[in-house]
Amino acid sequence: MSEYRGYQGISLEFLKTNQISVGDSVNILAEITFSGIIMPRYEHSDDKHIVLKLKSGYNIGLEIAKIEKIEKNQETIKIIKTDKKIEKVEGLPKILLLSTGGTIASKIDYRTGAVTPVLTAEELNSSVPELATIANIDAEVLFSEYSENIMPEHWLKIAEKIKEFSKSDYSGIIIAHGTDTMHYTSSFLSFALAGFPIPIVLVGSQRSSDRASSDAALNLIGATKFIIESNTKGIYVVMHQDENDDTIACHIGTRVRKNHTSKRGAFQTIGDNPAFLIVENQIQKNISKDFFKVNEFQPKINLDTKVALVKYHPGYDPDLLNQLIENGYKGIIFEGTGLGHIGKVMYENVKKANEKGIFLGMTSQCIDGRIGMTVYESGRDLLDLGIIPLENMIPEVALVKAMWAIGNYQNIEEVKKIMLKNIASELSN
Amino acid sequence: MSEYRGYQGISLEFLKTNQISVGDSVNILAEITFSGIIMPRYEHSDDKHIVLKLKSGYNIGLEIAKIEKIEKNQETIKIIKTDKKIEKVEGLPKILLLSTGGTIASKIDYRTGAVTPVLTAEELNSSVPELATIANIDAEVLFSEYSENIMPEHWLKIAEKIKEFSKSDYSGIIIAHGTDTMHYTSSFLSFALAGFPIPIVLVGSQRSSDRASSDAALNLIGATKFIIESNTKGIYVVMHQDENDDTIACHIGTRVRKNHTSKRGAFQTIGDNPAFLIVENQIQKNISKDFFKVNEFQPKINLDTKVALVKYHPGYDPDLLNQLIENGYKGIIFEGTGLGHIGKVMYENVKKANEKGIFLGMTSQCIDGRIGMTVYESGRDLLDLGIIPLENMIPEVALVKAMWAIGNYQNIEEVKKIMLKNIASELSN
Numbered sequence: 001m002s003e004y005r006g007y008q009g010i011s012l013e014f015l016k017t018n019q020i021s022v023g024d025s026v027n028i029l030a031e032i033t034f035s036g037i038i039m040p041r042y043e044h045s046d047d048k049h050i051v052l053k054l055k056s057g058y059n060i061g062l063e064i065a066k067i068e069k070i071e072k073n074q075e076t077i078k079i080i081k082t083d084k085k086i087e088k089v090e091g092l093p094k095i096l097l098l099s100t101g102g103t104i105a106s107k108i109d110y111r112t113g114a115v116t117p118v119l120t121a122e123e124l125n126s127s128v129p130e131l132a133t134i135a136n137i138d139a140e141v142l143f144s145e146y147s148e149n150i151m152p153e154h155w156l157k158i159a160e161k162i163k164e165f166s167k168s169d170y171s172g173i174i175i176a177h178g179t180d181t182m183h184y185t186s187s188f189l190s191f192a193l194a195g196f197p198i199p200i201v202l203v204g205s206q207r208s209s210d211r212a213s214s215d216a217a218l219n220l221i222g223a224t225k226f227i228i229e230s231n232t233k234g235i236y237v238v239m240h241q242d243e244n245d246d247t248i249a250c251h252i253g254t255r256v257r258k259n260h261t262s263k264r265g266a267f268q269t270i271g272d273n274p275a276f277l278i279v280e281n282q283i284q285k286n287i288s289k290d291f292f293k294v295n296e297f298q299p300k301i302n303l304d305t306k307v308a309l310v311k312y313h314p315g316y317d318p319d320l321l322n323q324l325i326e327n328g329y330k331g332i333i334f335e336g337t338g339l340g341h342i343g344k345v346m347y348e349n350v351k352k353a354n355e356k357g358i359f360l361g362m363t364s365q366c367i368d369g370r371i372g373m374t375v376y377e378s379g380r381d382l383l384d385l386g387i388i389p390l391e392n393m394i395p396e397v398a399l400v401k402a403m404w405a406i407g408n409y410q411n412i413e414e415v416k417k418i419m420l421k422n423i424a425s426e427l428s429n
Numbered sequence: 430m431s432e433y434r435g436y437q438g439i440s441l442e443f444l445k446t447n448q449i450s451v452g453d454s455v456n457i458l459a460e461i462t463f464s465g466i467i468m469p470r471y472e473h474s475d476d477k478h479i480v481l482k483l484k485s486g487y488n489i490g491l492e493i494a495k496i497e498k499i500e501k502n503q504e505t506i507k508i509i510k511t512d513k514k515i516e517k518v519e520g521l522p523k524i525l526l527l528s529t530g531g532t533i534a535s536k537i538d539y540r541t542g543a544v545t546p547v548l549t550a551e552e553l554n555s556s557v558p559e560l561a562t563i564a565n566i567d568a569e570v571l572f573s574e575y576s577e578n579i580m581p582e583h584w585l586k587i588a589e590k591i592k593e594f595s596k597s598d599y600s601g602i603i604i605a606h607g608t609d610t611m612h613y614t615s616s617f618l619s620f621a622l623a624g625f626p627i628p629i630v631l632v633g634s635q636r637s638s639d640r641a642s643s644d645a646a647l648n649l650i651g652a653t654k655f656i657i658e659s660n661t662k663g664i665y666v667v668m669h670q671d672e673n674d675d676t677i678a679c680h681i682g683t684r685v686r687k688n689h690t691s692k693r694g695a696f697q698t699i700g701d702n703p704a705f706l707i708v709e710n711q712i713q714k715n716i717s718k719d720f721f722k723v724n725e726f727q728p729k730i731n732l733d734t735k736v737a738l739v740k741y742h743p744g745y746d747p748d749l750l751n752q753l754i755e756n757g758y759k760g761i762i763f764e765g766t767g768l769g770h771i772g773k774v775m776y777e778n779v780k781k782a783n784e785k786g787i788f789l790g791m792t793s794q795c796i797d798g799r800i801g802m803t804v805y806e807s808g809r810d811l812l813d814l815g816i817i818p819l820e821n822m823i824p825e826v827a828l829v830k831a832m833w834a835i836g837n838y839q840n841i842e843e844v845k846k847i848m849l850k851n852i853a854s855e856l857s858n
Contacts, residue, residue: 051809060803148770148807152744180766184743261768261798305744311764313828314613315581315734323752335740337609339690341577365825367796369690374489378577380480396794399742 009047014064018071025073028052030066035073088136093171093228095135098161100154101144102178104205104216128217135171135224147178147185147204152305152403155188159301162193162200166297172199172227174220179204179258179266182237186253187400188303190235190424195297199227200235202253206264215240215264222248222278229283230276234292235424240264241277250276252291254397254426257367270394271368291425303407307331309399311365312342321349331359331402331415334387335395340364340371341378347385354386357412359402361419362387363395388416391427401426438476443493447500454502457481459495464502517565522600522657524564527590529583529614530573531607533634533645557646564600564653576607576614576633581734581832584617588730591622591629595726601628601656603649608633608687608695611666615682616829619664619853621730623723628656629664631682635693644669644693651677651707658712659705663721664853669693670706679705681720683826683855686796699823700797720854732836736760738828740794741771750778760788760831760844763816764824769793769800770807776814783815786841788831790848791816792824817845820856830855 004012004021020026020038028034036052049061099105131137142161143154162173177185186202193200203223205216223238226248235253242265251269260266269275273286306329310321324332332353336342340362342350353360362371362382371389373379383389390398398419405415422428433441433450449455449467457463465481478490528534560566571590572583591602606614615631622629632652634645652667655677664682671694680698689695698704702715735758739750753761761782765771769791771779782789791800791811800818802808812818819827827848834844851857 146770146805146807148741148766149772149774150743151772151774155743180770181743258767258795259797261793261795262801263798266795266798305746307744308749309740309742311738311740312577313738313825314579314584314610315736315832317734319756320737320752323749327748337577338687341575341609343578343580345578345580364690366687366690366695368688369692369695372691376575378575396742403744 007047007050011047011050011064014067014070015050020070020072026052027071027073028062028067029069030062034060034062036060087132089132092134092136094169095137095172095174095224095227096165096168096170097137097139097174097176098158099139099141099144099176100147100150100158100178102147102176102180102182102204103208104176104178104203104219105144128220130217130221131224134221135228137174137224138170145178147180147182150178150181150185152188152303155185155192156301156303158185159189159192159299162189162196163299163301166197166299168198170198172201174223174227175200175202176220177202177204179206179239183253183256183258183267183394184396184400186235186237186256187397187426188404190253190426191401191404192301192303193235193297193299194292194294194423196235196299197233197297199230199233200253201227201250202235202237204239206240206262206266213264215245218245218248222250225278225281225283226250226276230285232276232291236275237267239267241274246280248278249274250278252425254424255394257394257396271392293422294424300404300408303403304330305403307333307359307399307402307406309333309335309395311335311395312337312346314343316343316346318346318349321346321353325349325353325356325358329358330406331361333361333363333390333395333398333402335365336362336371337365339369339375339379340373340382340387340389341376342382344378344381347381350382350385350387359406359412359415359419360385360387361390361393361398361402363390363393363398365395367394388419390419393427397426436476436479440476440479440493443479443496449499449501455481456500456502457491457496458498459491463489463491465489516561518561521563521565523598524566524601524603524653524656525594525597525599526566526568526603526605527587528568528570528573528605529576529579529587529607531576531605531609531611531633532637533605533607533632533648534570534573557649559646559650560653563650564657566603566653567599574607576609576611579607579610579614581617581732584614584621585730585732587614588618588621588728591618591625592728592730595626595728597627599627601630603652603656604629604631605649606631606633608635608668612682612685612687612696612823613825613829615664615666615685616826616855617732617833619682619855620830620833621732622664622726622728623721623852624726625664625728626662626726628659628662629682630656630679631664631666633668635669635691635695642693644674647674647677651679654707654710654712655679655705659714661705661720665704666696668696670703675709677707678703679707681854683853684823686823686825700821722851723853729833729837732832733759734832736762736788736828736831736835738762738764738824740764740824741766741775743772745772745775747775747778750775750782754778754782754785754787758787759835760790762790762792762819762824762827762831764794765791765800766794768798768804768808769802769811769816769818770805771811773807773810776810779811779814779816788835788841788844788848789814789816790819790822790827790831792819792822792827794824796823817848819848822856826855 201223207214237251241247241249259268370392373389630652636643666680670676670678688697799821802818
């Protein structure tokens, strides 16, 4: 990272003149006085502003022309560092922690702006000391991406990595992951690694660990406790249950969704309670049914991204559907209205898609509840046109499952069959 | 409607031979014995099945080859009919009821399969007798569509109709509407008819009035009570609050969403409580803030459907965005991840869209919570690329507002300004 990352033209000149670089703590006198840390800038930025991270954790842009004075703050940033190696305690369960990036792994980013993973075993030890008392954790950085930049290729990379440990002495695997697309990744792993012998837990945080309200440490401790004490397997997402610190929720990886932009309790199990809760440090099983139907581990780590998610709405142009057909899409997941409907205006192109052998699945933009396509005329029409009702599958999960199914099964009939087979609680039938 | 609507070939022949037609109540002996009413069939149907509506309200298809015997049931359908004209009671408030179709208006459909509106004033009187004791209701059938077939043209038609009554002696207007896209219609009316002097209430039902669990009557009574007693104006959606019959919720038309495929309490106000509740027949104001900011009625009944809703997900092909640009789209509402993010893979085409003068707005697929694009690098990048963060606007509402804004305002700067102006509680700022 350069000291002036992203700054150019006027703003670069301004910083150089004042002998200030990215990461410096400064006081700025403009219309009012600001204190904070100079943040890097990014491609597409103009050169008339500098960006300051305030102590509140938020960033502001300041117009250089309005700055009267800028000076380096004498207060230096204390980055917690320790050279101490973690002492492994004999007899504790072993856990593998894979870091993929995201807020939970972006402590340093919040100070200097760089997305540097902090989850080496040593950094973990100093930031969440409780962990070393309950498990021996091996940590590895797989890659470092905010989760809006996680692509299906990353899913494959994570799955291939985990596959190596199907016969290890680990009690479970934790994946530190950004929260934005965590439920997409957990869905893919649920299908690709069905039957994996030890629990796989995705964990993230909604507030970075340099903020007082951070949920990072508790979620990590929760994920660890869950692996050690739940006596289960399968793929889970472990996050705060609500705004309190009392309860950590362990959601089935195919039944969970990020339902709030910022709350710590943003993740919710759709249509049911979370599978497990950790309440005041005690784990409790919360629903009685069997979660995962596959017992034998036969990894299927392929996918095909030629699947589209079509959210129907009044005014949706059916020609967009036609373009998907002509672009060689192999699967279309409809996010229909209500019980699983789309307007008559779509029928002609749906028929065409079906004739081309494209997999057509129906989910609902209501998100909660089951598809019911035999109740109304529209639903029955759509069944006749070849659309498969995907029960109570969450739209995003159906999308990921279709990518996975089309990538692993050769013909449309097999794909249809596997889409309606309950692999990892993605549908209840 | 023909007596054999939709039947052809083998199935038509089968019905004719047995002297049975659509709407007949029959007993069928197949593998097991069925009783029910013969339903019409639809385009694209095969000719090897007949469709029977069971007493449970559900339909089944029966393969003709497996039917041993079919006979007409002697029990005839009692369709409640009355020639009595409704007695208007002097001094009661006047309400206009416009019917657009949907389950609430489809009582007859559930018996014979035809989508015939039942909401003439007379039919209302016989099906919901309480109404005539609290209001004098004039009823009019505007059209008869299930709401998945409601198009933006229908929104215009409803708005133009209501506009005629801005200086009437009605206390309010009720719109009977299918539930699937009711919140899209309520959003459009909220913008097009901002400042309308009397309340406009959309009402629907999740279960048709021929089923024991129907919510149709209570929702209609609730809507009527709300108009008479709430002393408010604006556009609302009035539906069951939950599975009980005790509470009817009155939601602001831009803050509501159908969040369950089948529950009677499917509609929920996002991020807040419903504006009013009717609890055991008593109305109570439930949130304290002012809902509607526009006081002067200046209808703006235009729209432009060249707006797309783009739900971003891992594997979304940025070329689809390019196709929207090339197809002449004027607005794109992103349903981003988390606080309002889309992957870097999209940046180049977003930049191109911005340069073409396309309105670019950001909402979140989390649905609840506010957009926050200054917290992370991705968000700041997207701001630099010209994407407008749409606060806590619900994605579907943002889509409708953009169609409306682009249809009524000439240039992109005006559109940007109006999109961030709070007109009908669609955003809180």
